[in-house]
Amino acid sequence: MTEITTTPAREFAAQVGRWEQVARRALAAFSLSDAPLDLYGHAENVTFRVNTGAGPRALRLYRPFRYTREEIGAELAWLTALRRDTALALPAPLVPPGGDVLQVIEGASPGSRWFCALFEWADGEFVGEQPLPEHLHRVGRLMAKLHAHSLTYRLPAPLWRATLGFEGDEAFFAGQAPLSSGDRAQLCEGLAVAREAFARAREAGEVGLIHADLHQGNYLMQGGQAVPIDFDDAVFGPFPYDAAATLVHVRHRPDFPALRAAFLAGYASARRLSAVWSDLDCFLVARRVWLVGWILQRAHQPGVRDWAPAYLRGHLDGLAEDLDACR
Template sequence: MSADAVMTVEAFLAKLGRLAEQALSRYGFSPDATATLINYSENATYLVEDPVQGKQSILRIHRRGYHNEAAIRSELQWIDALRKEEGVITAAPIPASDGTLIQRLANDELPEPRHAVMFTYLTGREPSEDDLLGPFERLGAVSAHMHRHSRNWRLPNGFIRQRWDHHGALGALSIWGHWQNGMGMTPAYLKLFERLSETIRKRLDAFGTGPQRFGLVHADIRLANLLVEGEATKVIDFDDSGFSWFLYDIGTALSFIEHRPDVPDLVDAWIRGYRKVAPLTVEEEAEIPTFIMMRRLLLVAWIGSHHETNLARGLGVAYTAGTADLADAYLAKFS
């Protein structure tokens, strides 16, 4: 068992914060620079501020065991290509003083090495959930830009990212854990979700994985990973990017809000934005509910395997129960 697994979350984050502070000298920051934790889920993300140099940036320390160095390098290659070739505004990785983009961090408190990447700081604000139609149209447009690039991009040698197909999301591999271990799981839920998972699998098999439908996607393009500033739409956090159906991205856009009564309107807004940039067939549009439910069931698994995070704690058992309601409605129409 690793040292991380036998300490409280609070103690671990305190130690990780000290590791982050120690890493700043590798990037040439002054001794007065600070690293403040702003998010902890898959990884720990820090706002780095240097009052002497007047600079801000973002430090991401990866959790152990999720991505190896080759996969992280592949993520950074796609980010770079999206900025340069498709005009997508996203944070650029910043090299350390030794010229490398990926650092390995360790100290006496946390001796097991973990990867870290520094990114440029992007200005802007996360869209408000009070008025989502405009943001969802932006989401659709920027998703289409990324998908268009993905369809035409030649992958670099050694490129490797995870695969968010049924096997990787809901099946035996289950990258984020098994939905069977979701919070508040009951025998009735297990039976219902097994039927849901199998229906999703059959429909995705029929939908197919042709190059116009399946490729490299952001895989977590929800509002928390979108910044808006004037007419500019900026995308952050490609840590989950991998290979999946392009329409999986609309499922991720609705993460944690799939139950809202205005979801059909949000989907329409997303489609409207998407079609301003790239085509979307009527057949593809009709299958969007499958990708929403695929993501919803995957999040049941994520909550169960990440119960220590504040987000998972806040959603908990109620999210599993809400998923059952949505599953009943979906299966009534699609099974």
């Protein structure tokens, strides 16, 4: 009898096959179930490039149990409104003839459902790990336009997105074995700083629906402007926090002051910077705390375990630096 061994590569290939089955069922609504597919990403969600006669499309499979239909519908509704109300270049969701923008496909696990949406393909070039000041200037200008729209936009009922906050997070961090007592004390200080900064932003009216994850992998450069993608983390929160989600990924660079200044100049070219933006270091603290929580929740997952410790330590060290800057 031949022993059958399952290697990680074989397991992954089988998983991709299951994703493709879901993808083809979702694409049937667009008469694209036989279109060639290329796996593009499989982090929080699963994304395929769909090669059609009319050009490429992006199909996103939202992982089961992560968001409700109403939450995903809110993301798609905001994207549609941004395309309708602004001149921003961004990939809009596509609606099949006589159908719903969101396809619902039953998964293999009992009770699991995949929500699936097809998007226009975003053309442009990623800037990689070393964005230049001119890139950050464009991203700042883009973000200002997103925030200006957010202030006037209202999600149609019953669609909704969560409001970002840090209530009760001390208990979560207290139970995390990878953290030392010094780490926990530092995180508790960071939580206090984040809550105070969020309160100041609310008082200033600097809050609304934000992208919340506009790092270098979520924007492209196209014809002199930045193009945002992946609004999956969209949430109601402070506008300076949205900027911190971008800037935290270049905070370690020696030229960070120039990058930060370029971003803020780009923002100010499209929307006024209120006084609360002087607290940007405190919002960097808030983003660090959020990222520490994010990795701790996923550190046990296959494919994450190998790099999670270095990622965690990097943001804990960065948190200490950012706390010093806003003390």
